[in-house]
Amino acid sequence: MISLILRPMYIEKIMPYVDTPFVKVLSGVRRCGKSTIVKMIAEELRGRGIPDERILAYNFDSLQHEDIKTAKLLYDTVKGQLSKDGKTYLFLDEIQEVKSWEKAVNSFMTDFDVDIYVTGSNSRMMSSEISTYLTGRYISFRIFPLSFAEYLSFRKEYTSLGDIRLELARYLRLGGFPAVHLQEYTPDEAYTIVKDIYNSTIFTDIVKRNQIRKVDQLERIVRFAFNNVGRTFSASSIAKYLKNEQRSIDNETVYNYLSKLESAFILHRCSRFDIQGKEILKTQEKFFLSDPAFRYSVLGYTPDSVAAMLENLVYLELLRRGYEVTIGKLDNAEIDFVATKQENKLYIQIAERIEREETQQREYGRLLGIADNYPKYVLLADEFAGGNYQGIKTMHIADFLLSEEY
Incomplete structure (x- = not known):
């Protein structure tokens, strides 16, 4: 099994926003390491004592979730999995595969006690469309391939x-x-x-x-x-x-x-x-x-x-x-x-x-x-x-x- 090599440049930028009322948006070219970085964040949360049942992860590049194509399906699928005993930490990877995903994310923020992290490989999807529903409620982090x-x-x-x-x-x-x-x-x-x-x-x-x-x-x-x-x-x-x-x-x-x-x-x-x-x-x-x-x-x-x-x-x-x-x-x-x-x-x-x-x-x-x-x-x-x-x-x-x- 390949161990995760920490990329502290990003972890140090993102972790101060844990438990804040902002969606954390990680964007960058495909395969630059976004998915690994969110796994690192999840590990950091576990290290702070957050139990596994309060950490939910969905990868929309995976066949496991290929049927979730709309915001309504995303909302209906996830809401039943959210914790009833404290904040749920929700990781939505390659979210651009879900049409109008930002509507579902906005609803999660409004309706439930959640801390949300999303990744995407399309900057337009991560900027103009997102601002319609999440104005003032998200922080963007640009992820690059490995530095020297x-x-x-x-x-x-x-x-x-x-x-x-x-x-x-x-x-x-x-x-x-x-x-x-x-x-x-x-x-x-x-x-x-x-x-x-x-x-x-x-x-x-x-x-x-x-x-x-x-x-x-x-x-x-x-x-x-x-x-x-x-x-x-x-x-x-x-x-x-x-x-x-x-x-x-x-x-x-x-x-x-x-x-x-x-x-x-x-x-x-x-x-x-x-x-x-x-x-x-x-x-x-x-x-x-x-x-x-x-x-x-x-x-x-x-x-x-x-x-x-x-x-x-x-x-x-x-x-x-x-x-x-x-x-x-x-x-x-x-x-x-x-x-x-x-x-x-x-x-x-x-x-x-x-x-x-x-x-x-x-x-x-x-x-x-x-x-x-x-x-x-x-x-x-x-x-x-x-x-x-x-x-x-x-x-x-x-x-x-x-x-x-x-």
Whole structure:
């Protein structure tokens, strides 16, 4: 039996809301670990003395509950199981499979003494629809695939841990889906697992749910987006690319597909921010993946993709830590990331290595052109990375991902 490896980042965020009058909503890409985290929460409750009969769990991906398709059925099924001798802790996993589920959850909150935790793999379902019935009565927690620190914990527990910087290269290629790191898989075996996650997300959460007929069109847009991670592009550039392949599509349809990929947490949209004008720019966004292994499982591994995937890793780590992340625009130059959290701000440049003086001048010069005193970083994959340059901290990307200083 596989033991649960704690993911304290999430447990520490969620546990303070136990026994509060809020539905705890955990959302994230399929197989990122949401179900395991709710099991951890249930174990924490048992550790506090809550008996098993007051902890109810339903997984709507399971055949056991496949007949519960409507809010009324959910309500009628669960209400008879609720404890009559104290608060019931109710866990509803992959709740998006139940139509109008939020009506049932709202009724549970109104009619019974319950503490509710729900998980879902569709951000639209977890935001706009939920707010209609649960305004002011829920708290959202975004769950991601394993961070680099969590990945190292899995490696240490299930296989063997190598040099940290070599482990970064492995993490970059195989990604952070927990299922990939429960034993020592080859890249081909790992990508088989990830491709299955990708296919189930595309066909269950996007094609089936939205009744998309032109699946090949969607997949071509996916491939374009995956191949252009870390580059600015627009709907019109995708439409032009498809037109060159003799496939006609309008900009609105492209945006619609990109939105659906975002809703299923396959893609993240990253806007550009004018550092001098202090405003979000509406054009030329970038898209990043919820896990780098998505790219490699679909397109295959190529060495020229490494720089973009390193950016992707840093982007995801900043999101995990609660930062709002944009791409910085400074005159005609670009800052890879501007990360903001309350009164904190970071500026970050990322490169595989700096071998020439003009590269150094470019990477450091852009940050030196920002006229404020917030921390500035140049992150490298070079084994000699380290030190400071005119107040700009230089770090190896592995060290940055594991750092507790930001």
